[in-house]
Amino acid sequence: MKLFNPDAAAEKLLRRFAGGTSRRGMLARLGGALVAAPVFPLLPVSRAEAAKPDRSPEAKTAFARNAQTKDDTQCDYWRYCAIDGALCSCCGGGVHTCPAGAESSPVSWVGTCINPDDGKAYMIAYRDCCGKPMCSQCECDNTDRETPLYVPNLNNNVIWCFGTQSMEYHCSTAVLVGPA
Amino acid sequence: MELGQVCLLTELGHLSNLTRDRGSSPLAKRLSDELNPYPRRFPEEMSRPTLLRPMAQILRLAPLALAVASGTARAAPENLTEPETATSATLPAPSKDWFFVRGYFETGGTSIVDSATSKMLGMVNTSGWSDLAFDPMGKVYYVAETLWSKGNRGTRQDMVSVYDAKTLLLQTEIPIPGRLIIGAQLNNFAVSADGKTGYVYNLTPAASVNVVDLVKRKFVKNVELPGCAGMMPIAEGLVSVCSDGSLATVNLTGAKAEITRSAPFFVPTVDPVFDSFSYSAVKKQAVFISYTGLIYTAKIGAKPEVAAPFSIQAAAGLRAGDTKPLDVNWLPGGWQVSAWHRASNHLYVLMHMGEYWSQKELGSEIWDVDLTAKKVVRRFPLEDKAGNLEVTQGDKPKLFVNSGRDGVVIDLATWKAGPKIKRISGGIISTIEAP
Known part of the structure; x- marks a missing residue:
């Protein structure tokens, strides 16, 4: 019966390693690792720094550079970066409230908008209010990261009145979901 | 405005319209423009009983006076002694030289415009939420639409309505289980090249396609189409654009639908790529343009083949489009952004100056791209910025461009724009490829 011999196993492993490597090869790899080091930040601080998105004006879209946080009845209100339609805040509703008698859609398209006050990105759910003719007040069509129909969750042309009593489109709200 | 005034103005509007038909009197035109600024309000107002009928009757005689005054009346005087019979007009077979201009957003009605004269020939009865497709044989028009039993509420009814092409009267309705409601889009309803099958896109928001047998005039089946949109009929079924940047081929020849995906060609x-791409069901070819302006041509079939793209800006001798903020360049934009003339292989694109993510910005120029030579051969500045354009498919192609509610026909032989067609609608435009 053959017993497991750790010495022989270790020798075999080392010989195989030695046979497959050269001193030059080792040096080349070490050198490569040294050169590549800055690409892979090792400290948690630098990792956090690297993960922080660029929020300089140069990295912002035209909408984000000009957005404001004071008036939600204007198309340039920061949450409206990908809204399309009438603003419910101009139709008797609010930024997350449907006007009386209109029903909020349970599903929506989404946008990722930057709040100019804190420079952070937030996910916004654009919930349509349904069941009345279209409100003609404050029509906006903003298109940050808005995609064609084959990516429907980011498409702002679809009438999102799914699951409501009526498919009739009235206006759109911009409900804050949370930090993006 | 008082009701009485509205009625009076309506009558005058009618008069001036009639007069215009008799020979475009400048006075009548001015009257029409000045007195008829809100024509959409009139149908409601007119249906109400009014005490002003006698006055209106008197005013009805005025067009003759106006026409005579402007010196454009026909040589032969009208026979005013015999009572007339009211009739309905009919249309010739659908022409490759016609434009079909959809009502804007919720507005119903598709205006048929003759590209030779810029005049309206009739209207297809498309309802507010509908899509239009053509019969390659030219016998009927197909309207995929959604209606409710009580107008704005009640039972939802989805159907493909079939209209006779000559009389524009309803022939039949084919009930279907559903369709996507969106402000009219080019590629959500298509008919196969042999005219036998219709494909209606549905989103609930799960994506699928409703297959309709147009010979038996019956709904066949619903096929799931996860993550894809756009109907490009082929012999085996259809091809669609997907959220991973690939093309999906839906093979419907077997008992069970089979979906295969191409390699992704964009991110x-x-x-x-814009979803208002151009597809020829006859040539089985598609032309796509991306937000930055990359043009992809593709052979569409069981195994689609997409050619390497080229930049529209580079084809015009400019720097290629970029996704970086603050990089202002000429970019494609609008709703119906591009139009492809199949025979000459030219693509016409609405272009604007802007940064990336301005894909719905109205176009201030039309760029004429020779797809074979991969060159922009002309840049045409538009008087009014435009959101939609389409080209007729005959051998003397013309463009229809619209913005707001006005439209204009541009002759591509001379690049001369015709008269502005006021209030024709700002909706999307279709033209006929076959026969």
Whole structure:
């Protein structure tokens, strides 16, 4: 019966390693690792720094550079970066409230908008209010990261009145979901 | 405005319209423009009983006076002694030289415009939420639409309505289980090249396609189409654009639908292709343009083949489009952004100056791209910025461009724009490819 011999196993492993490597090869790899080091930040601080998105004006879209946080009845209100339609805040509703008698859609398209006050990105759910003719007040069509129909969750042309009593489109709200 | 005034103005509006038909009197035109600024309000107002009928009757005689005054009346005087019979007009077979201009957003009605004269020939009865497709034999028009039993509420009814092409009267309705409601889009309803099958896109928001047998005039089946949109009929079924940047082929020849995907050819969250792409069901070819302006041509079939793209800006001798903020360049934009003339292989694109993510910005120029030579051969500045354009498919192609509610026909032989067609609608435009 053959017993497991750790010495022989270790020798075999080392010989195989030695046979497959050269001193030059080792040096080349070490050198490569040294050169590549800055690409892979090792400290948690630098990792956090690297993960922080660029929020300089140069990295912002035209909408984000000009957005404001004071008036939600204007198309340039920061949450409206990908809204399309009438603003419910101009139709008797609010930024997350449907006007009386209109029903909020349970599903929506989404946008990722930057709040100019804190420079952070937030996910916004654009919930349509349904069941009345279209409100003609404050029509906006903003298109940050808005995609064609084959990516429907980011498409702002679809009438999102799914699951409501009526498919009739009235206006759109911009409900804050949370930090993006 | 008082009701009485409205009625009076309506009558005058009618008069001036009639007069215009008799020979475009400048006075009548001015009257029409000045007195008829809100024509959409009139139908409601007119249906109400009014005490002003006698006055209106008197005013009805005025067009003759106006026409005579402007010196454009026909040589032969009208026979005013015999009572007339009211009739309905009919249309010739659908022509490759016609434009079909959809009502804007919720507005119903598709205006048929003759590209030779810029005049309206009739209207297809498309309801507010509908899509239009053509019969390659030219016998009927197909309208995929959604209606409710009580107008704005009640039972939802989805159907493909079939209209006779000559009389524009309803022939039949084919009930279907559903369709996507969106402000009219080019590629959500298509008919196969042999005219036998219709494909209606549905989103609930799960994506699928409703297959309709147009010979038996019956709904066949619903086929799931996860993550894809756009109907490009082929012999085996259809091809669709997908959220991973690939093309999906839906093979419907077997008992069970089979979906295969091509390799992705673009990245949808970085530089997507517009969903208002041009597809020829006859040639089985498609032309796509991306947000930055990359043009992809593709052979569409069981195994689609997409050619390497080229930049529209580079084809015009300019720097290629980029996704970076603050990089202002000429970019494609609008709703119906591009139009492809199949025979000459030219693509016409609405272009504007802007930064990336301005894909719905109205176009201030039309760029004429020779797809074979990969060159922009002309840049045409538009008087009014435009959101939609389409080209007729005959051998003397013309463009229809619209913005707001006005439209204009541009002759591509001379690049001369015709008269502005006021209030024709700002909706999307279709033209006929076959026969």
